[in-house]
Amino acid sequence: MSQVHPSAIIEEGAQIGEGCVIGPFCYVGARVRLGDRVELKSHVVVTGDTSVGDDTVIFNFSVIGEIPQDLKFGGEDTRLEIGKRNRIREHVTVNTGTEGGGGVTRIGDDCLLMAGCHVAHDVQIGDRVIMVNHAGAAGHCIIEDDVIVGGISGLHQWVRVGRGAIIGALTMVAKDVIPYGLVQAPRGELDGLNLVGLKRRGASRADISALRAAFRELSSGEGTFMERAKRLGEDAESEYVRQIVDFVTGETDRSFLTPGK
Known part of the structure; x- marks a missing residue:
C-alpha cells in the first residue's frame, strides 16, 4: 500500500x-x-x-x-x-x-x-x-564512486572525476581529476590526495604509501604526464595506483589536472 x-x-x-x-x-x-x-x-x-x-x-x-x-x-x-x-x-x-x-x-x-x-x-x-x-x-560529466563535490562548485562539460576524489568548495573544475585526487582553489588545482577519504574507506598504509609515491612521480618524473602514468602502470602492485593508471590512460575528451597546476 x-x-x-x-x-x-x-x-x-x-x-x-x-x-x-x-x-x-x-x-x-x-x-x-x-x-x-x-x-x-x-x-x-x-x-x-x-x-x-x-x-x-x-x-x-x-x-x-x-x-x-x-x-x-x-x-x-x-x-x-x-x-x-x-x-x-x-x-x-x-x-x-x-x-x-x-x-x-x-x-x-x-x-x-x-x-x-x-x-x-x-x-x-x-x-x-x-x-x-x-x-x-x-x-x-562522469563522477565515479565515492566522490565528494564541494558546495557551489562546478564541473565543466565532459569532465571525469575519478573515484574517491574530493573537490573543495567554490571550485571550478575544467579538466579530468585523477582517482583519490584533492582539488581546490577557484580554478581547480590538483593539490594532493584525499587522504582522509582513503583512511575512511580502509586503505592500508602500504596502499597510501604507494599512492603518495605515485603522486610524486606524476608531479616531477621525467616525460609527459601521460608517459609518467604509463610508466607507473608497468610495475604497480597497489590496486589504488592501478586505478589511477587506468583512469589516465582511458578514453577522455578533456586534459588532466596535473599536480601543481
Missing part, C-alpha cells in the same frame, strides 16, 4: 511501487516508475521517462526528469535512471539525457545531492557520491 496525498497528481501510466509516500502538491508523470518505499516530500515534480530506485527520498521543490537545458535538444526520446537509497534534497534539478550523449542520465545508489544541486543531461554518477549545496555537473 502507498500513501498519496489528495492534492498530488499522478498521471495515468505511472508505476508506483509498494509503500511509497507521495506528499502534497507533487506531480508524477505518465512514464515515471517509482520503486518500493520511495518518498516524495511535497511540491516534487518527477516527469519524463524516469525511474527512481527503492528507498529513495526526494525533498521539497525538486524537479526530476525534465528535458535537458540544451538548445540542440529536439524532443527525442531520452531517459533518467536513479538508483536506490538516494537522498535528493530541496530544489535539486536532474535532467534526462540527449541523443548525442547516449540518451541516459544516471545516478547510482546511496548518493546525497544536497539542496540546490544540478545534474545536467547525460551525466553519469556512481555510488555513494555527495554533491554539496548548489554544486553543479554540466552535460556529459
